[in-house]
Amino acid sequence: MNRIVEAGKDKGFEIVQGIDYGAGPIDVVWSINVHQALPDIRCGFIALRSEEGGSHDTEDNQLSLRKIEEAAIRGIRSGMDKTYLIAENEEMARSVSGKIEWLASHGSLLRLDAVSLGLSQDQTEPAVITPSQKRVPQGEKLRKKAMREREAKLERHNRPKRVRRRRENPLRKTLRESRIDRNSRPKDQKPKRF
Amino acid sequence: MSEQDSAYPESEERAQEKLQLIDTLKAPVIQMGRDLGYEVVENHDLGAGPVHVAWVFKPGSESLPDMRLGFICLTEFSGSSINEGIARAMLNLVDKLVFVVPTEKMTGQVKDAIESMPDKSILQLRKYVTVLTPSTLVSKTGVQGSRERRSAQTGEAV
Numbered sequence: 001m002n003r004i005v006e007a008g009k010d011k012g013f014e015i016v017q018g019i020d021y022g023a024g025p026i027d028v029v030w031s032i033n034v035h036q037a038l039p040d041i042r043c044g045f046i047a048l049r050s051e052e053g054g055s056h057d058t059e060d061n062q063l064s065l066r067k068i069e070e071a072a073i074r075g076i077r078s079g080m081d082k083t084y085l086i087a088e089n090e091e092m093a094r095s096v097s098g099k100i101e102w103l104a105s106h107g108s109l110l111r112l113d114a115v116s117l118g119l120s121q122d123q124t125e126p127a128v129i130t131p132s133q134k135r136v137p138q139g140e141k142l143r144k145k146a147m148r149e150r151e152a153k154l155e156r157h158n159r160p161k162r163v164r165r166r167r168e169n170p171l172r173k174t175l176r177e178s179r180i181d182r183n184s185r186p187k188d189q190k191p192k193r194f
Numbered sequence: 195m196s197e198q199d200s201a202y203p204e205s206e207e208r209a210q211e212k213l214q215l216i217d218t219l220k221a222p223v224i225q226m227g228r229d230l231g232y233e234v235v236e237n238h239d240l241g242a243g244p245v246h247v248a249w250v251f252k253p254g255s256e257s258l259p260d261m262r263l264g265f266i267c268l269t270e271f272s273g274s275s276i277n278e279g280i281a282r283a284m285l286n287l288v289d290k291l292v293f294v295v296p297t298e299k300m301t302g303q304v305k306d307a308i309e310s311m312p313d314k315s316i317l318q319l320r321k322y323v324t325v326l327t328p329s330t331l332v333s334k335t336g337v338q339g340s341r342e343r344r345s346a347q348t349g350e351a352v
Contacts, residue, residue, distance in 0.1 A: 022307065069242060069277075073277040073281040077319070102241070106287060108287055115316075
Protein backbone atom coordinates (compact mmCIF):
# COMPACT_ATOMS: atom_id res chain seq x y z
CA MET A 1 0.00 0.00 0.00
CA ASN A 2 2.95 2.34 0.56
CA ARG A 3 3.62 2.42 -3.18
CA ILE A 4 0.06 3.54 -3.85
CA VAL A 5 0.31 6.20 -1.16
CA GLU A 6 3.63 7.42 -2.58
CA ALA A 7 2.31 7.39 -6.16
CA GLY A 8 -0.69 9.47 -5.07
CA LYS A 9 1.50 11.93 -3.20
CA ASP A 10 3.83 12.27 -6.19
CA LYS A 11 0.88 13.24 -8.35
CA GLY A 12 -0.27 15.78 -5.79
CA PHE A 13 -3.51 14.05 -4.78
CA GLU A 14 -4.99 14.32 -1.33
CA ILE A 15 -4.41 10.99 0.44
CA VAL A 16 -6.38 9.40 3.27
CA GLN A 17 -5.24 6.10 4.75
CA GLY A 18 -7.19 3.44 6.64
CA ILE A 19 -10.57 5.15 6.77
CA ASP A 20 -14.02 3.67 7.45
CA TYR A 21 -17.04 5.65 6.22
CA GLY A 22 -19.45 3.13 7.74
CA ALA A 23 -19.42 0.36 5.17
CA GLY A 24 -16.05 -1.15 6.08
CA PRO A 25 -12.40 -0.09 5.92
CA ILE A 26 -10.83 1.45 2.82
CA ASP A 27 -7.04 1.18 2.87
CA VAL A 28 -6.17 4.24 0.77
CA VAL A 29 -8.29 6.99 -0.77
CA TRP A 30 -7.02 9.35 -3.46
CA SER A 31 -9.04 12.55 -3.83
CA ILE A 32 -8.32 13.92 -7.27
CA ASN A 33 -9.20 17.53 -7.93
CA VAL A 34 -9.81 17.84 -11.66
CA HIS A 35 -11.19 21.39 -11.58
CA GLN A 36 -12.07 23.87 -8.87
CA ALA A 37 -15.69 23.98 -9.99
CA LEU A 38 -16.06 20.21 -9.95
CA PRO A 39 -16.23 17.80 -7.02
CA ASP A 40 -13.18 15.66 -6.30
CA ILE A 41 -12.95 12.23 -7.90
CA ARG A 42 -12.36 9.66 -5.21
CA CYS A 43 -10.47 6.46 -5.89
CA GLY A 44 -10.50 3.83 -3.16
CA PHE A 45 -7.90 1.08 -2.85
CA ILE A 46 -8.81 -2.04 -0.90
CA ALA A 47 -6.27 -4.78 -0.22
CA LEU A 48 -7.71 -8.28 -0.65
CA ARG A 49 -6.30 -10.60 1.96
CA SER A 50 -7.04 -14.17 2.97
CA GLU A 51 -8.69 -13.19 6.25
CA GLU A 52 -10.00 -16.69 6.91
CA GLY A 53 -6.68 -17.56 8.53
CA GLY A 54 -5.73 -20.21 6.01
CA SER A 55 -4.28 -20.29 2.54
CA HIS A 56 -7.51 -21.72 1.11
CA ASP A 57 -8.64 -18.52 -0.55
CA THR A 58 -5.40 -17.85 -2.40
CA GLU A 59 -4.17 -21.40 -2.97
CA ASP A 60 -4.49 -21.38 -6.76
CA ASN A 61 -3.73 -17.68 -7.12
CA GLN A 62 -7.44 -16.86 -7.10
CA LEU A 63 -9.61 -14.97 -4.67
CA SER A 64 -13.21 -15.92 -4.03
CA LEU A 65 -16.09 -14.14 -5.75
CA ARG A 66 -17.56 -13.46 -2.31
CA LYS A 67 -14.53 -11.43 -1.29
CA ILE A 68 -14.37 -9.53 -4.57
CA GLU A 69 -18.08 -8.62 -4.54
CA GLU A 70 -17.95 -7.55 -0.93
CA ALA A 71 -14.93 -5.28 -1.42
CA ALA A 72 -16.38 -3.68 -4.56
CA ILE A 73 -19.67 -2.87 -2.83
CA ARG A 74 -17.78 -1.63 0.22
CA GLY A 75 -16.09 0.93 -2.01
CA ILE A 76 -19.33 1.95 -3.69
CA ARG A 77 -21.19 2.29 -0.39
CA SER A 78 -18.33 4.37 0.95
CA GLY A 79 -18.84 6.92 -1.81
CA MET A 80 -15.89 5.97 -4.00
CA ASP A 81 -16.14 6.79 -7.71
CA LYS A 82 -13.71 3.98 -8.48
CA THR A 83 -12.68 1.04 -6.32
CA TYR A 84 -9.41 -0.72 -7.02
CA LEU A 85 -8.93 -4.14 -5.47
CA ILE A 86 -5.30 -4.82 -4.62
CA ALA A 87 -4.12 -8.41 -4.95
CA GLU A 88 -0.81 -9.98 -3.97
CA ASN A 89 0.53 -10.45 -7.50
CA GLU A 90 -0.28 -9.63 -11.11
CA GLU A 91 -1.75 -13.04 -11.89
CA MET A 92 -4.15 -12.75 -8.99
CA ALA A 93 -5.02 -9.20 -10.04
CA ARG A 94 -5.84 -10.40 -13.55
CA SER A 95 -8.03 -13.11 -12.08
CA VAL A 96 -9.84 -10.50 -9.96
CA SER A 97 -10.44 -8.30 -13.01
CA GLY A 98 -11.65 -11.33 -14.97
CA LYS A 99 -14.13 -12.22 -12.25
CA ILE A 100 -15.38 -8.64 -12.13
CA GLU A 101 -15.92 -8.73 -15.91
CA TRP A 102 -17.75 -12.04 -15.56
CA LEU A 103 -20.00 -10.77 -12.77
CA ALA A 104 -20.83 -7.69 -14.84
CA SER A 105 -21.66 -9.81 -17.88
CA HIS A 106 -24.93 -11.07 -16.36
CA GLY A 107 -26.59 -7.75 -17.13
CA SER A 108 -27.06 -6.24 -13.71
CA LEU A 109 -28.11 -2.62 -13.31
CA LEU A 110 -24.76 -2.15 -11.62
CA ARG A 111 -21.91 -2.25 -14.14
CA LEU A 112 -19.34 -3.57 -11.68
CA ASP A 113 -16.59 -3.52 -14.31
CA ALA A 114 -17.09 0.22 -14.77
CA VAL A 115 -16.35 1.03 -11.15
CA SER A 116 -13.84 -1.57 -9.99
CA LEU A 117 -10.68 -3.24 -11.22
CA GLY A 118 -8.05 -5.65 -9.89
CA LEU A 119 -4.52 -4.32 -9.41
CA SER A 120 -1.37 -5.83 -7.99
CA GLN A 121 0.84 -4.11 -5.43
CA ASP A 122 3.67 -3.74 -7.94
CA GLN A 123 1.59 -3.22 -11.06
CA THR A 124 3.71 -1.91 -13.92
CA GLU A 125 1.69 -2.86 -16.99
CA PRO A 126 -1.81 -1.56 -17.77
CA ALA A 127 -4.34 -3.45 -15.64
CA VAL A 128 -7.27 -3.16 -18.04
CA ILE A 129 -7.97 -6.48 -19.75
CA THR A 130 -8.25 -6.14 -23.51
CA PRO A 131 -10.96 -8.42 -24.90
CA SER A 132 -9.76 -10.97 -27.45
CA GLN A 133 -11.91 -9.33 -30.16
CA LYS A 134 -9.76 -6.23 -29.81
CA ARG A 135 -6.45 -8.05 -29.29
CA VAL A 136 -6.80 -10.09 -32.48
CA PRO A 137 -7.50 -8.06 -35.65
CA GLN A 138 -10.97 -8.67 -37.02
CA GLY A 139 -11.39 -11.78 -39.17
CA GLU A 140 -7.73 -12.73 -38.98
CA LYS A 141 -7.02 -16.24 -37.77
CA LEU A 142 -3.42 -15.89 -36.73
CA ARG A 143 -2.81 -19.44 -35.57
CA LYS A 144 -4.19 -21.08 -38.71
CA LYS A 145 -2.28 -18.65 -40.90
CA ALA A 146 0.98 -19.53 -39.16
CA MET A 147 0.23 -23.26 -39.57
CA ARG A 148 -0.49 -22.89 -43.29
CA GLU A 149 2.70 -20.92 -43.81
CA ARG A 150 4.73 -23.58 -42.01
CA GLU A 151 3.18 -26.39 -44.06
CA ALA A 152 3.81 -24.53 -47.34
CA LYS A 153 7.44 -24.02 -46.33
CA LEU A 154 7.88 -27.73 -45.50
CA GLU A 155 6.32 -28.75 -48.78
CA ARG A 156 8.56 -26.38 -50.73
CA HIS A 157 11.75 -27.64 -49.09
CA ASN A 158 10.88 -31.36 -49.08
CA ARG A 159 10.21 -31.44 -52.82
CA PRO A 160 13.25 -32.34 -54.99
CA LYS A 161 14.67 -29.55 -57.11
CA ARG A 162 13.23 -29.07 -60.62
CA VAL A 163 10.22 -31.20 -59.75
CA ARG A 164 7.04 -29.32 -60.14
CA ARG A 165 4.39 -29.49 -57.53
CA ARG A 166 1.81 -31.99 -58.67
CA ARG A 167 -1.72 -30.90 -58.28
CA GLU A 168 -3.87 -33.75 -57.06
CA ASN A 169 -7.10 -34.54 -58.83
CA PRO A 170 -9.88 -33.08 -56.60
CA LEU A 171 -12.00 -36.25 -56.84
CA ARG A 172 -9.06 -38.43 -55.92
CA LYS A 173 -8.24 -36.09 -53.03
CA THR A 174 -11.79 -36.30 -51.67
CA LEU A 175 -11.74 -40.08 -51.96
CA ARG A 176 -8.38 -40.33 -50.20
CA GLU A 177 -9.46 -38.04 -47.38
CA SER A 178 -12.74 -39.90 -46.88
CA ARG A 179 -10.82 -43.18 -46.60
CA ILE A 180 -8.44 -41.69 -44.05
CA ASP A 181 -11.36 -40.37 -42.09
CA ARG A 182 -13.23 -43.69 -42.20
CA ASN A 183 -10.24 -45.68 -41.04
CA SER A 184 -9.02 -43.30 -38.37
CA ARG A 185 -12.27 -42.61 -36.51
CA PRO A 186 -13.67 -44.85 -33.73
CA LYS A 187 -16.49 -47.19 -34.76
CA ASP A 188 -19.23 -45.44 -32.78
CA GLN A 189 -18.32 -41.96 -34.07
CA LYS A 190 -20.35 -40.39 -36.87
CA PRO A 191 -18.52 -39.68 -40.16
CA LYS A 192 -17.31 -36.21 -40.82
CA ARG A 193 -19.30 -34.22 -43.40
CA PHE A 194 -17.40 -32.62 -46.26
CA MET B 195 -2.04 -28.54 17.24
CA SER B 196 -4.40 -29.59 19.99
CA GLU B 197 -5.74 -26.03 20.04
CA GLN B 198 -6.48 -26.25 16.33
CA ASP B 199 -8.20 -29.59 16.75
CA SER B 200 -10.48 -28.22 19.40
CA ALA B 201 -11.15 -25.02 17.46
CA TYR B 202 -12.18 -26.76 14.24
CA PRO B 203 -15.28 -28.62 15.47
CA GLU B 204 -16.39 -25.48 17.30
CA SER B 205 -16.33 -23.42 14.10
CA GLU B 206 -18.12 -26.20 12.25
CA GLU B 207 -20.73 -26.31 14.97
CA ARG B 208 -21.19 -22.56 14.63
CA ALA B 209 -21.56 -22.89 10.88
CA GLN B 210 -24.22 -25.56 11.42
CA GLU B 211 -26.06 -23.28 13.83
CA LYS B 212 -25.99 -20.47 11.27
CA LEU B 213 -27.36 -22.75 8.56
CA GLN B 214 -30.14 -23.86 10.88
CA LEU B 215 -31.01 -20.26 11.69
CA ILE B 216 -31.09 -19.43 7.97
CA ASP B 217 -33.47 -22.36 7.40
CA THR B 218 -35.70 -21.10 10.22
CA LEU B 219 -35.75 -17.60 8.75
CA LYS B 220 -36.36 -18.90 5.23
CA ALA B 221 -39.27 -21.21 6.04
CA PRO B 222 -42.03 -18.57 6.52
CA VAL B 223 -40.81 -16.62 3.48
CA ILE B 224 -41.05 -19.71 1.28
CA GLN B 225 -44.46 -20.62 2.68
CA MET B 226 -45.85 -17.14 2.22
CA GLY B 227 -44.56 -16.90 -1.35
CA ARG B 228 -46.28 -20.16 -2.24
CA ASP B 229 -49.49 -19.12 -0.49
CA LEU B 230 -49.53 -15.89 -2.48
CA GLY B 231 -49.11 -17.87 -5.69
CA TYR B 232 -45.65 -16.69 -6.66
CA GLU B 233 -42.97 -18.89 -8.15
CA VAL B 234 -40.56 -19.50 -5.27
CA VAL B 235 -36.91 -20.18 -6.01
CA GLU B 236 -34.64 -21.34 -3.22
CA ASN B 237 -30.98 -20.33 -3.45
CA HIS B 238 -31.40 -18.28 -6.62
CA ASP B 239 -27.88 -17.98 -8.06
CA LEU B 240 -26.71 -16.69 -11.45
CA GLY B 241 -23.09 -16.92 -10.35
CA ALA B 242 -22.66 -14.21 -7.75
CA GLY B 243 -23.60 -16.42 -4.79
CA PRO B 244 -26.98 -17.59 -3.50
CA VAL B 245 -29.94 -15.37 -2.70
CA HIS B 246 -31.72 -17.53 -0.12
CA VAL B 247 -35.25 -17.14 -1.49
CA ALA B 248 -36.59 -15.38 -4.57
CA TRP B 249 -40.23 -14.73 -5.39
CA VAL B 250 -40.65 -14.50 -9.13
CA PHE B 251 -43.84 -13.03 -10.53
CA LYS B 252 -45.20 -11.68 -13.77
CA PRO B 253 -46.33 -8.06 -13.53
CA GLY B 254 -49.60 -8.58 -15.43
CA SER B 255 -48.49 -8.75 -19.02
CA GLU B 256 -46.52 -11.32 -20.99
CA SER B 257 -44.59 -8.57 -22.69
CA LEU B 258 -43.21 -7.27 -19.40
CA PRO B 259 -40.19 -8.95 -17.79
CA ASP B 260 -40.53 -11.09 -14.67
CA MET B 261 -39.91 -9.32 -11.38
CA ARG B 262 -37.72 -10.89 -8.73
CA LEU B 263 -38.04 -10.12 -5.06
CA GLY B 264 -35.01 -11.54 -3.28
CA PHE B 265 -34.72 -12.47 0.38
CA ILE B 266 -31.35 -12.79 2.08
CA CYS B 267 -31.21 -14.02 5.66
CA LEU B 268 -28.65 -12.37 7.93
CA THR B 269 -27.65 -14.30 11.04
CA GLU B 270 -25.45 -11.58 12.50
CA PHE B 271 -24.92 -7.88 11.99
CA SER B 272 -21.73 -6.88 10.19
CA GLY B 273 -20.83 -4.40 7.49
CA SER B 274 -19.33 -7.08 5.31
CA SER B 275 -22.41 -9.32 5.42
CA ILE B 276 -24.60 -6.37 4.35
CA ASN B 277 -22.19 -5.52 1.52
CA GLU B 278 -22.11 -9.12 0.40
CA GLY B 279 -25.90 -9.43 0.47
CA ILE B 280 -26.34 -6.28 -1.62
CA ALA B 281 -23.69 -7.44 -4.10
CA ARG B 282 -25.33 -10.85 -4.50
CA ALA B 283 -28.78 -9.38 -4.98
CA MET B 284 -27.72 -6.77 -7.52
CA LEU B 285 -25.46 -9.07 -9.50
CA ASN B 286 -28.07 -11.87 -9.54
CA LEU B 287 -30.59 -9.48 -11.15
CA VAL B 288 -32.88 -9.18 -8.14
CA ASP B 289 -35.23 -6.21 -8.52
CA LYS B 290 -35.81 -5.62 -4.81
CA LEU B 291 -33.97 -7.02 -1.84
CA VAL B 292 -35.34 -7.93 1.57
CA PHE B 293 -32.97 -8.67 4.41
CA VAL B 294 -34.57 -11.12 6.82
CA VAL B 295 -33.09 -10.80 10.31
CA PRO B 296 -33.82 -12.72 13.54
CA THR B 297 -34.52 -9.80 15.92
CA GLU B 298 -36.11 -6.36 15.93
CA LYS B 299 -32.91 -4.94 17.35
CA MET B 300 -30.99 -6.16 14.35
CA THR B 301 -33.62 -4.69 12.03
CA GLY B 302 -32.78 -1.26 13.39
CA GLN B 303 -29.04 -1.81 13.10
CA VAL B 304 -29.21 -2.97 9.48
CA LYS B 305 -31.65 -0.20 8.53
CA ASP B 306 -29.37 2.42 10.06
CA ALA B 307 -26.36 0.98 8.23
CA ILE B 308 -28.18 1.14 4.91
CA GLU B 309 -29.87 4.50 5.34
CA SER B 310 -26.79 6.33 6.54
CA MET B 311 -25.23 7.32 3.23
CA PRO B 312 -21.71 7.94 4.42
CA ASP B 313 -20.31 9.86 1.52
CA LYS B 314 -22.77 10.29 -1.31
CA SER B 315 -22.68 6.77 -2.62
CA ILE B 316 -23.93 6.31 -6.18
CA LEU B 317 -26.40 3.68 -4.91
CA GLN B 318 -29.67 4.82 -3.31
CA LEU B 319 -30.07 1.69 -1.26
CA ARG B 320 -33.00 2.84 0.85
CA LYS B 321 -35.20 2.38 -2.21
CA TYR B 322 -33.75 -1.03 -2.98
CA VAL B 323 -33.45 -2.73 0.41
CA THR B 324 -36.09 -3.55 3.03
CA VAL B 325 -35.26 -5.05 6.42
CA LEU B 326 -37.68 -7.14 8.46
CA THR B 327 -38.09 -10.08 10.79
CA PRO B 328 -40.16 -13.15 9.77
CA SER B 329 -42.80 -12.25 12.38
CA THR B 330 -43.23 -8.76 10.89
CA LEU B 331 -43.63 -10.28 7.45
CA VAL B 332 -46.35 -12.66 8.63
CA SER B 333 -48.20 -10.20 10.85
CA LYS B 334 -48.39 -7.44 8.21
CA THR B 335 -49.90 -9.68 5.54
CA GLY B 336 -53.40 -8.56 4.64
CA VAL B 337 -53.03 -5.23 6.43
CA GLN B 338 -53.57 -2.39 3.98
CA GLY B 339 -51.25 0.60 4.01
CA SER B 340 -52.79 4.03 4.67
CA ARG B 341 -52.47 5.03 1.01
CA GLU B 342 -54.18 1.84 -0.16
CA ARG B 343 -56.97 2.33 2.40
CA ARG B 344 -57.55 5.92 1.25
CA SER B 345 -57.64 4.96 -2.42
CA ALA B 346 -60.09 2.15 -1.70
CA GLN B 347 -62.38 4.58 0.12
CA THR B 348 -62.26 7.43 -2.34
CA GLY B 349 -61.74 5.36 -5.46
CA GLU B 350 -58.85 7.55 -6.64
CA ALA B 351 -56.11 6.09 -8.81
CA VAL B 352 -52.78 5.90 -7.02
